[in-house]
Amino acid sequence: MAEITRRHFLQAAALAAASIPLSRAIKVYAEEKKPDFVPKGSFEDTQSIAGGVCEMCFWRCQLVGKVRNGRLVKLEGNPKSIDNGKAICARGNAGIMLAYDANRLKYPMKNIGERGNPKWQRISWEEALDECGKRLKAVLDKYGPQGISMFPHGASAKYPMDFFETVVGTPNISEASFFQCRGVRDQAYLTTYGHTCDENVDMANAKVIFLTGSHLGENIHVSHTMSYLKGLENGAKLIVIDPRFSAAASKADIWIPIRPGTDTALLLAIMNHLITKGLYDKAFVQANCTGFEEFKKACSLWPAKKAAKECDVPEAQIIKIAELLAQNAPNVAIHPGRFSSWYGNDFQRIRALACLTALLGAYKVPGGFTNPISPKTGSVKWKDAAEPDEKINMAEKWPFHPPGTPTDAIRNAGITGKPYPIKATVIWGQNIVQTIPNQAMTIEFLKKQDFVLCVDVMPTDVTMYADILLPEPTYLERYDVIKKGGKLSTNGPDKQYIAARMPIITPLHDVKDSIFITNEIAKRMGFERHIPVQNQEEYVNKILEPAGLSLEKLRAENGIHIEESTKKAYRNGNELEFETPSGKIELFSKELAEKGFAGAPAYTPPPKRPAGYAHLLFGRVPVHSFTRTQNNLWLHNEMPENALWINDKMAAKMGIKDGDRVKLVNQDGLTSATDTVVLVTPGIKTDAVFLPHGYGMRNPMLEIAKDKGMDDQSLCSANCVDPQTGTHGIRANFVRLVKDGKTISFPI
Amino acid sequence: MGIIYWNVKAIHAIIFLWSYLTFAQFLKSGTMQQHNANTFGASIIYNWLSYLVDYPNKNFLYSNEVHFLISLLESLRLTQNAHGIQAFASTPDALLRLQLEYTRLFIQDGKRPAAAPPYASFYLEHRLWGESTEEIMRLYKTHGFNLPPNEIPDALCWELAFLAHVAEQGDMQTEGLMLQHMRTWFPIFQEYVETHAEHIFYPTLVKLIQILIQKEDS
Numbered sequence: 012m013a014e015i016t017r018r019h020f021l022q023a024a025a026l027a028a029a030s031i032p033l034s035r036a037i038k039v040y041a042e043e044k045k046p047d048f049v050p051k052g053s054f055e056d057t058q059s060i061a062g063g064v065c066e067m068c069f070w071r072c073q074l075v076g077k078v079r080n081g082r083l084v085k086l087e088g089n090p091k092s093i094d095n096g097k098a099i100c101a102r103g104n105a106g107i108m109l110a111y112d113a114n115r116l117k118y119p120m121k122n123i124g125e126r127g128n129p130k131w132q133r134i135s136w137e138e139a140l141d142e143c144g145k146r147l148k149a150v151l152d153k154y155g156p157q158g159i160s161m162f163p164h165g166a167s168a169k170y171p172m173d174f175f176e177t178v179v180g181t182p183n184i185s186e187a188s189f190f191q192c193r194g195v196r197d198q199a200y201l202t203t204y205g206h207t208c209d210e211n212v213d214m215a216n217a218k219v220i221f222l223t224g225s226h227l228g229e230n231i232h233v234s235h236t237m238s239y240l241k242g243l244e245n246g247a248k249l250i251v252i253d254p255r256f257s258a259a260a261s262k263a264d265i266w267i268p269i270r271p272g273t274d275t276a277l278l279l280a281i282m283n284h285l286i287t288k289g290l291y292d293k294a295f296v297q298a299n300c301t302g303f304e305e306f307k308k309a310c311s312l313w314p315a316k317k318a319a320k321e322c323d324v325p326e327a328q329i330i331k332i333a334e335l336l337a338q339n340a341p342n343v344a345i346h347p348g349r350f351s352s353w354y355g356n357d358f359q360r361i362r363a364l365a366c367l368t369a370l371l372g373a374y375k376v377p378g379g380f381t382n383p384i385s386p387k388t389g390s391v392k393w394k395d396a397a398e399p400d401e402k403i404n405m406a407e408k409w410p411f412h413p414p415g416t417p418t419d420a421i422r423n424a425g426i427t428g429k430p431y432p433i434k435a436t437v438i439w440g441q442n443i444v445q446t447i448p449n450q451a452m453t454i455e456f457l458k459k460q461d462f463v464l465c466v467d468v469m470p471t472d473v474t475m476y477a478d479i480l481l482p483e484p485t486y487l488e489r490y491d492v493i494k495k496g497g498k499l500s501t502n503g504p505d506k507q508y509i510a511a512r513m514p515i516i517t518p519l520h521d522v523k524d525s526i527f528i529t530n531e532i533a534k535r536m537g538f539e540r541h542i543p544v545q546n547q548e549e550y551v552n553k554i555l556e557p558a559g560l561s562l563e564k565l566r567a568e569n570g571i572h573i574e575e576s577t578k579k580a581y582r583n584g585n586e587l588e589f590e591t592p593s594g595k596i597e598l599f600s601k602e603l604a605e606k607g608f609a610g611a612p613a614y615t616p617p618p619k620r621p622a623g624y625a626h627l628l629f630g631r632v633p634v635h636s637f638t639r640t641q642n643n644l645w646l647h648n649e650m651p652e653n654a655l656w657i658n659d660k661m662a663a664k665m666g667i668k669d670g671d672r673v674k675l676v677n678q679d680g681l682t683s684a685t686d687t688v689v690l691v692t693p694g695i696k697t698d699a700v701f702l703p704h705g706y707g708m709r710n711p712m713l714e715i716a717k718d719k720g721m722d723d724q725s726l727c728s729a730n731c732v733d734p735q736t737g738t739h740g741i742r743a744n745f746v747r748l749v750k751d752g753k754t755i756s757f758p759i
Numbered sequence: 760m761g762i763i764y765w766n767v768k769a770i771h772a773i774i775f776l777w778s779y780l781t782f783a784q785f786l787k788s789g790t791m792q793q794h795n796a797n798t799f800g801a802s803i804i805y806n807w808l809s810y811l812v813d814y815p816n817k818n819f820l821y822s823n824e825v826h827f828l829i830s831l832l833e834s835l836r837l838t839q840n841a842h843g844i845q846a847f848a849s850t851p852d853a854l855l856r857l858q859l860e861y862t863r864l865f866i867q868d869g870k871r872p873a874a875a876p877p878y879a880s881f882y883l884e885h886r887l888w889g890e891s892t893e894e895i896m897r898l899y900k901t902h903g904f905n906l907p908p909n910e911i912p913d914a915l916c917w918e919l920a921f922l923a924h925v926a927e928q929g930d931m932q933t934e935g936l937m938l939q940h941m942r943t944w945f946p947i948f949q950e951y952v953e954t955h956a957e958h959i960f961y962p963t964l965v966k967l968i969q970i971l972i973q974k975e976d977s
């Protein structure tokens with residue numbers, strides 16, 4: 012008999028098993044024998060805790076956390092969410108490593124060294140709060156409320172911000188989200204439509220999506236990106252205006268590599284073509300807009316031919332875009348953008364975007380500028396609160412400014428003492444060294460203060476300048492924000508949701524939440540009677556109450572309350588109302604004209620590029636959004652440094668190769684502290700370079716982020732302030748390369 | 760410098776003596792006294808070290824714990840360390856200096872990341888609350904050792920406190936397990952402390968801990 016091989020054996024066994032089933036008994040037996048083994052990375056035995064709201068960026072996706080033995084093992088999208096659903100992005104996943112970052116701020120600290128060169132002593136909360144109360148009160152008594160300024164960021168800073176504004180009474184509050192980011196956009200839409208906008212335009216149902224300088228797809232906001240991709244999936248045409256071959260440009264039907272900063276001229280030319288060819292939505296404009304004649308005149312200043320030259324775009328492309336938009340109107344999504352503070356001529360650019368939407372009738376229609384309707388909730392107001400005295404308000408110089416006071420005005424006052432001295436500063440979650448252009452001025456401002464308080468989760472470049480540094484819980488350990496929103500439907504009622512941020516894990520170390528910190532400081536400054544709530548839970552419950560909700564109810568609903576909306580976000584017929592002075596969409600704004608500005612969108616060329624220099628463009632990458640994502644081990648490993656994009660033709664002429672290491676020097680002679688690697692690509696205009704934002708931190712306490720990559724903000728020294736809004740244009744900077752100590756000019 | 764005199768037995772002998780002299784506050788429960796003085800002493804020593812590696816607060820330098828440290832160092836013929844700490848403790852700003860040293864070494868340094876974060880997983884996984892931390896937490900749980908939820912389980916002071924807890928119960932097996940774990944990360948920690956310390960207090964302390972956690976036959 013032939014030798015039995017393994018194969019024979021298995022074949023025979025399979026035959027036998029077909030008549031005598033073994034599998035069940037074996038399974039039971041195997042189950043008994045299973046070792047008590049939890050493989051690495053497993054989620055076995057985890058408990059799911061719903062109610063988290065992400066803060067790795069500002070989009071606030073709803074989360075569940077898987078916790079085992081007190082350890083947060085994984086974060087996921089809350090399956091109940093109608094916003095992000097089960098999905099979260101890379102940063103969202105890496106939130107765990109923010110909570111568990113070894114470099115996190117853990118205890119209250121006193122700086123007994125100097126600002127910028129600190130020597131830290133751990134002190135008790137009692138001592139820290141006493142010191143804050145005493146020093147802030149001293150400045151308040153000597154210089155008045157205007158002697159204190161505040162730079163807040165994020166949900167935890169809202170409560171202290173309200174305290175400083177409405178109880179202490181200082182108008183000198185500057186949020187980066189307004190003055191260095193989207194404030195100018197909000198104000199431009201407010202002036203045009205009587206309400207602000209957000210970037211939730213209805214891309215999912217659009218036939219054309221129109222993006223200017225967008226980093227969609229590189230800057231991930233989960234539901235926003237999903238809506239964009241849904242639109243593309245459904246066949247939407249994509250138009251991308253960007254000097255750089257961005258992620259969006261790579262998906263575009265039409266990509267316009269425009270000359271940086273000239274977008275308004277292009278938009279005026281598109282609108283001029285729509286008007287002169289009669290391609291705009293006449294009925295909509297007639298019924299809903301005002302100032303058409305003046306507006307038409309303003310557009311006529313930029314015929315396609317002239318704009319083509321100004322913007323370095325073929326004339327035919329401009330016409331093609333106009334016609335594509337007109338053919339698909341009103342289902343076109345003119346994206347208002349997010350980061351909008353570019354060249355200090357931004358208010359007019361965004362006004363042009365807002366007007367383009369109106370010309371196409373793309374307002375509150377499927378695929379158009381239709382922001383979902385959010386449910387109503389309440390608010391917490393400090394007792395006996397009042398608005399700051401108008402007489403001390405510097406912001407009035409910029410009549411269309413977003414809430415707060417332009418950063419530049421605050422910083423100048425702090426440095427020069429004019430119109431009055433600013434002597435104490437409270438920095439809460441914002442890294443003003445990396446958000447505000449001109450770092451040298453910011454540092455001078457900080458050094459001139461009598462007292463600097465920083466509250467944050469991580470050390471940042473600004474926390475080095477604190478006198479007292481207080482640690483907050485991460486977003487995974489606290490209550491604060493109520494995230495709410497809606498979901499449009501083309502064939503049924505819209506939906507709405509409310510989710511409150513609830514802790515997934517207990518706060519680590521010795522951190523305290525912002526309600527506690529603010530109340531304790533308020534008491535020590537003599538404002539105890541104004542305190543509206545005693546703790547975080549009470550704060551959130553008060554906001555939830557008008558919606559008939561509470562933390563308890565939300566918990567029972569797995570963190571999210573969802574209901575059908577009684578109103579549709581899409582308009583029916585044409586009966587629209589606008590809360591503008593005229594009650595109409597203001598293509599031409601009398602208010603603007605009366606205050607000495609162009610009433611219809613107007614193009615001001617951006618600061619001129621000096622010969623030999625390239626525009627310094629920057630933008631997001633999917634792994635970073637805030638200063639506090641920079642030191643994140645997981646995110647850092649995905650992209651340890653920020654490669655500098657240089658046009659291939661330029662690189663060849665300059666003798667620069669892919670992979671070379673260079674520094675940058677800007678128009679004011681500032682050189683980057685670190686170098687970075689070069690990416691040679693045809694995907695950028697010859698006269699520009701691109702550097703991803705969120706690198707090159709200087710704080711030596713950051714083990715991972717310190718000196719990794721290059722800090723774009725350190726090269727942004729041009730003080731370019733938008734005249735209507737006081738917001739900072741941050742893209743008006745120009746650079747040359749420095750390689751091996753030698754400066755290399757761009758041959759243009 | 761005198762290290763040759765050091766071994767676990769010597770320490771245990773001192774503990775034996777000492778446990779009759781000080782730390783009445785540890786003589787709390789009846790069950791404790793059923794154990795022999797040796798294990799009981801080890802428990803006190805662990806607790807004592809746990810106390811010393813925590814942030815120094817008011818009166819720290821005048822505490823029995825620091826006095827005991829000095830006399831222990833003398834008995835171990837580490838006279839230089841003993842004198843160093845004694846001389847230092849009597850300077851007027853000693854507490855502030857010690858606090859600054861602690862902050863700089865273990866929490867945050869103005870000029871670099873904290874030199875030696877006192878958490879095991881920092882050395883094993885370069886993060887806090889890693890998989891190794893969870894293992895430790897599991898070990899704590901099975902031994903009814905509960906710590907406040909804001910605390911990091913594998914922080915040095917907690918690992919020492921846990922050692923005290925199991926030593927007190929005479930559970931030498933678990934004590935051995937914990938010591939084995941500590942030996943995986945403590946040497947790097949020790950090296951960082953020794954390299955970056957500005958004066959003698961913490962290097963002395965980590966040296967003592969190293970002796971205590973080393974293998975019996977080494």
Ligand code: SF4
Pocket residue numbers: 065066067068069070071072095098099100101102103104231232233
């Ligand atoms: S988009 Fe990403 S980082 Fe932003 S909130 Fe959602 S999960 Fe978090």
